[in-house]
Amino acid sequence: MRTGEGALAFEAARASAGHRHPTSAGRLKGVSTAAQLEAASNFVSQPSQRLTVSVFLKDILPLENSRLLPPQLSTHRETTRKMAPANSLPAWADLQAHHDSVGNAFVLKEAFKSDPERFSKFSRTFKLPAAVSSDSVDSEILFDFSKNLVTEETLDKLVKLAEGAGLEKKRDDMFDGKKINFTEDRAVYHVALRNVESTPMSIDGVDVVNTPGGVNDVLEHIRVFTEQVRSGEWKGFTGKRLTTIVNIGIGGSDL
Numbered sequence: 001m002r003t004g005e006g007a008l009a010f011e012a013a014r015a016s017a018g019h020r021h022p023t024s025a026g027r028l029k030g031v032s033t034a035a036q037l038e039a040a041s042n043f044v045s046q047p048s049q050r051l052t053v054s055v056f057l058k059d060i061l062p063l064e065n066s067r068l069l070p071p072q073l074s075t076h077r078e079t080t081r082k083m084a085p086a087n088s089l090p091a092w093a094d095l096q097a098h099h100d101s102v103g104n105a106f107v108l109k110e111a112f113k114s115d116p117e118r119f120s121k122f123s124r125t126f127k128l129p130a131a132v133s134s135d136s137v138d139s140e141i142l143f144d145f146s147k148n149l150v151t152e153e154t155l156d157k158l159v160k161l162a163e164g165a166g167l168e169k170k171r172d173d174m175f176d177g178k179k180i181n182f183t184e185d186r187a188v189y190h191v192a193l194r195n196v197e198s199t200p201m202s203i204d205g206v207d208v209v210n211t212p213g214g215v216n217d218v219l220e221h222i223r224v225f226t227e228q229v230r231s232g233e234w235k236g237f238t239g240k241r242l243t244t245i246v247n248i249g250i251g252g253s254d255l
Contacts (some may be wrong), residue, residue, distance in 0.1 A: 091161040106149050122146035177203040179225055
């Protein structure tokens with residue numbers, strides 16, 4: 001597919017979503033919706049572009065015309081329709097009303113002054129045994145949200161919003177290796193990289209942790225490589241040991 005077609009598809013998607021680029025109007029003029037969709041269909045077949053285009057393209061057509069979408073885009077559209085945004089839930093409106101009535105009058109200093117137990121009420125400590133601790137010794141993680149602008153009522157409403165949005169099920173689906181990344185039809189399995197006990201974790205029936213070429217093999221390869229770099233065994237292009245490391249990573253890629 002030519003770059004121009006990809007740009008056209010992307011601009012069509014952005015324009016429909018209200019993100020029109022200054023040069024888009026001229027390029028899209030006279031181009032039918034069908035042509036835009038065909039270009040987008042080809043463009044989205046490229047894995048590196050699928051997420052970008054599908055996010056914008058889902059708004060090109062009204063729901064009643066979504067049958068016009070090519071198959072690979074229609075799937076994204078249907079999945080998106082099934083996922084009600086959190087801000088459409090009654091619990092969101094309830095939380096917003098709570099904020100409107102309490103938020104402006106809340107003073108953190110006064111909250112601590114009026115409630116000596118605020119820290120204990122709004123903090124949680126999780127103990128990690130040595131077996132799952134990165135330091136190989138018993139350790140703790142402290143979550144302190146007592147300094148946030150929250151009350152006990154706020155927390156209650158936040159929990160209800162999480163329940164209404166199905167957060168627990170989505171969390172469980174992630175740990176079960178289900179393909180919750182619907183735009184790419186993939187599992188979101190970053191947690192497998194932190195599975196220090198090597199508990200089997202499967203995707204489509206295959207254990208991605210212990211199977212040959214899986215997480216444990218890759219982590220071992222990284223360990224060997226990093227030790228070679230640190231010891232000077234691994235040489236650079238000049239034949240000299242490496243002294244400077246440039247770490248490149250974006251978001252989830254930087255693990």
